[in-house]
Amino acid sequence: MKIIFIGLLCFSIVLLIISFFKKDRVSKLEEDLEQLSLTYMQDLYQLKRKIKVLEEEMLIDGDLSTSDDFSMIKPIPVKRPVNEILKNQVLSLYNQGLSLDQIAKQSTLSKDEIIGIIENSRVKGY
Structure with missing residues (x-):
């Protein structure tokens, strides 16, 4: 029994020494x-x-x-889709008799866009 205990103790000491030299x-x-x-x-x-x-x-x-x-x-104008509410506002202002310049100022649209909205409404029969 003492021999086994001493053998295991020596073996553990050897393993401890090897662990110090081995890379982690x-x-x-x-x-x-x-x-x-x-x-x-x-x-x-x-x-x-x-x-x-x-x-x-x-x-x-x-x-x-x-x-x-x-x-x-001159910059190339880019056609953007116009909101329906804005179209209705343009048509309402046009029906009230405002000029294209006044409508352009109030709606922030160009004259060409305003004319296009008015002509589209005429084609659709509004």
Whole structure:
């Protein structure tokens, strides 16, 4: 019995000594993960800095586009859908006898849009 106890004690001491010299896999994984997160943060910081530089360049280019060279270019009107309430307001103001300029001021629509609304209402028979 004493021999088994001494054998187990020696075996445990040997295992304890081996554990000090063996590399810990978990700590290696933690170090790799930490290095990866640092790399990710650095890349993210660089991307944000590049985006900021690009935005500043776009603002500078935007300021140049408002110079006199481009003042002759008219923007292309984009047709947007007009709300039914706004159509009814335009028709009501037209029926009251207001001019197209007055209707345009009150409804924030262009004259062409107002004319289109009035003509569509005539076609539909309102």
